[in-house]
Amino acid sequence: MIDTGTLWLVIILLGIGSFLLRFTFIGFVGNRPLPPWLLRHLRYTAVAILPALCAPLVVYSGEGGSTDPTRLAAAIVTVGAGMATRNVFAAIGAGAFALFVLVYVIG
Amino acid sequence: MSTTTTKSAFWTGVRDGAPFMVVAGPFALLFGVLATEAGLSVFEVMSFSLVVIAGAAQFTALQLMQDQAPTVIVLISALAVNLRVAMYSAALTPYLGGAPLWQRIFAAYLLVDQSYALSHARFDADPQMTVPARMAYYFGTCTLVMATWFGCSYLGAALGTALPPGIPLDFALPIAFLSMVAPMMRTLPHLVAAGVAVVVSLLAVPVPYSLGLLIAGISGMAAGAQTELWLQRRGAA
DSSP: OOOHHHHHHHHHHHHHHHHHHHHIIIIIITTOOOOHHHHHHHTTHHHHHHHHHHHHHHHTOSGGGOOOHHHHHHHHHHHHHHHHHOOHHHHHHHHHHHHHIIIIIIO | OTTOOHHHHHHHHHHHHGGGHHHHHHHHHHHHHHHHHTTOOHHHHHHHHHHHOOHHHHHHHHHHHHTTOOHHHHHHHHHHHTTHHHHHHHHHHHHHTTSOHHHHHHHHHTOOHHHHHHHHHHHHHOTTOOHHHHHHHHHHHHHHHHHHHHHHHHHHHHHHTTSOTTOOGGGHHHHHHHHHHGGGOOSHHHHHHHHHHHHHHHHTTTSGGGHHHHHHHHHHHHHHHHHHHHHHHHHHO
């Protein structure tokens, strides 16, 4: 369970941090251009951080940190559908469908 | 559209933003459900959605708090996931930088994927637009999306406790994130960044304080940036 104090600390600080991220340029920096090396790294934040967050949840999804084949298969279906259709909701639909079928029908 | 009045610009923004309700709604709903499952009250869920307004960052923070990660790691990771809004802010500055400060403060608070994407495209296509008309359009694009975001967060929180047990909700988050990321895999550097991040994140599982996520994220970003440079050099040679 999440501790209430920690939760509110995260909500407030994350709110301030998110606001500062959004305000930095529009408010403080103005029209000064960012260095190219920084932009080059920023371009890949989402495609690096999100898979890094998911990979352990997918691979160690079973009891006691083992690999649950149904969840691994559902993750592969999700990524495959997302790359093939380039559509977020097609990917979610395919992944959720695969997970339900595998969990309920196969076991 | 150079004759756009402020009022009509606002309503054009509202109309252009309407389709994005379909995008924001399900994520807010899912956040509400997962946060309630994690033990958050309706009030806490709504505060979270109202204060932060960033789906991916909220999911990340929720997951890491459930893993009992240190608060600093929760914050850095969630903000890293949300770094792109800083780029949106930079991209909109040439168009909105001339507006009064109080408007820019509200604009910053409401800066999300949808308001950025729609506004940047419109401002770029119509250079004659005045700054007040741009602001009006911008706030127009936010209106329905934000109403949906807050409404569906509430719905999800209210629904969360009413769901039958046995639904594999634990895996809703990986599926949602993988669905967001997979369509972004447009180029080789994107694939390399994701691939390296995945491998490093698996190797770094034993690293304490959930630092593995940050190490993996930075490794992936560096790998993507280096691949991009390598492709450029090869193209130039």
